[in-house]
Amino acid sequence: MQMNDAMKNSIHAHYSPSYKYSVGYKGEYFRKDQIALNGIQLNNLIKRWNLPASQGNLYLESNIGNANKSGKNELYGSVGIAGDFETRKYFISYENNYYKSDGDILSNFAQSARIGVAPYVANYGNLHTWLMLQVSHQPEFKGDKVITTPLVRIFKGAHLAEFGVSSNKRILFNFIARF
Amino acid sequence: MMFKKFITIFSLIFLINISSAFAKEINIDVNGLVCEFCVVTIEKNFNKRNEIKKVRVDLDQKKVFLTFQDGKDLSDEIIKDIVVNNGYNIVKINR
Numbered sequence: 001m002q003m004n005d006a007m008k009n010s011i012h013a014h015y016s017p018s019y020k021y022s023v024g025y026k027g028e029y030f031r032k033d034q035i036a037l038n039g040i041q042l043n044n045l046i047k048r049w050n051l052p053a054s055q056g057n058l059y060l061e062s063n064i065g066n067a068n069k070s071g072k073n074e075l076y077g078s079v080g081i082a083g084d085f086e087t088r089k090y091f092i093s094y095e096n097n098y099y100k101s102d103g104d105i106l107s108n109f110a111q112s113a114r115i116g117v118a119p120y121v122a123n124y125g126n127l128h129t130w131l132m133l134q135v136s137h138q139p140e141f142k143g144d145k146v147i148t149t150p151l152v153r154i155f156k157g158a159h160l161a162e163f164g165v166s167s168n169k170r171i172l173f174n175f176i177a178r179f
Numbered sequence: 180m181m182f183k184k185f186i187t188i189f190s191l192i193f194l195i196n197i198s199s200a201f202a203k204e205i206n207i208d209v210n211g212l213v214c215e216f217c218v219v220t221i222e223k224n225f226n227k228r229n230e231i232k233k234v235r236v237d238l239d240q241k242k243v244f245l246t247f248q249d250g251k252d253l254s255d256e257i258i259k260d261i262v263v264n265n266g267y268n269i270v271k272i273n274r
Contacts, residue, residue, distance in 0.1 A: 018264070019220070019264070019265055019266035020266075045266070048211070048266055049211075050209075050210040050211030050266075050267055050268040051210060051211065052210055052241065052270075053213065053241070054211075054213060055211040055213050055214065055217075086213055086214060087213055088213050088214075088238060122215075122238075123237065123238050123239050124215050124218065124235075124236040124237060124238050125215075128215055128216070155215065155216045156215070157215070157216075157219055158216070158219050160216050176216075178216070178219060178220075
C-alpha cells in the first residue's frame with residue numbers, strides 16, 4: 001500500500017495471518033515538518049459488525065520505530081483508533097493517531113474522517129466507484145490545520161486506487177493491492 | 180475420418196457440459212457482504228480447497244455460491260470455518 005496526501009507520503013507492507021490483525025512495515029514522511037518515520041505497525045480489529053446490508057469495523061493501530069529529523073534519530077511510538085461503517089451505497093470512517101518520540105521530534109495528534117457515496121452500486125467482479133470527502137485535522141503539524149480533500153476511490157478485485165486534490169493544492173494518490 | 184473426429188470432439192464437449200450440469204452447487208447466505216475489496220479473501224480461501232471447482236460471490240443476493248468437483252463436497256463445519264475465519268457471519272447454508 002502506498003499513500004500520498006495533503007500532509008505526508010506513506011508506504012505500508014502488511015501481512016495478515018488472520019482478519020483480526022495484521023503486522024508490517026510503515027514508513028511515513030511528513031513533508032512540511034521534514035520528519036521521517038520508519039516503524040513496525042500492528043493493526044488489531046477490535047470489533048466487526050456484520051449486518052445483512054452493512055458492515056462496521058473498529059481497529060486499534062499502533063506503531064513503534066525510528067523518527068528522523070535533520071539527521072537526529074529518536075525512538076517513537078504512535079497509537080490510534082480507526083472505525084468505519086459502510087453499506088454498498090454509503091461510507092463513513094474516522095481515524096486518529098497520537099505520535100510521541102522519546103525526544104522533541106514528535107508529540108503530535110492527527111485525525112481524519114471520510115464520508116462517501118457510490119454513484120452506482122456494482123456487483124462482485126465489476127468496477128466499484130466511490131466519491132468521497134476527506135477532512136483532516138492536524139493541529140500540531142506544520143501547514144494547514146484543517147485540510148479537505150474530495151477524492152475518487154475505484155477498486156476491482158484485489159486492487160484499489162484513490163485520486164484527489166486537497167484544499168492546500170496537493171495531489172492525493174493512494175494505491176492498495178492485496179496478495 | 181472427419182466424421183470420427185467430429186464424433187470424438189462432440190462427445191468430449193457433451194461430457195464436459197453434462198459434468199458441469201450435474202456438478203453440485205450450494206449457496207451460502209452471508210452477513211456483511213458489502214465490499215468486494217474485502218470479500219476477495221473469501222473467494223481466495225475457498226479456491227485453495229481441492230474440493231472446490233468454482234466460487235462465485237453475489238453482493239446483490241448477499242450470497243456465496245460454491246460449485247464442487249465431481250463427487251466432492253465440504254462439510255458445513257468447514258464452510259463455516261472458512262467464512263468466519265475471513266471475518267464474516269453465515270446466516271444459512273442452502274444445500
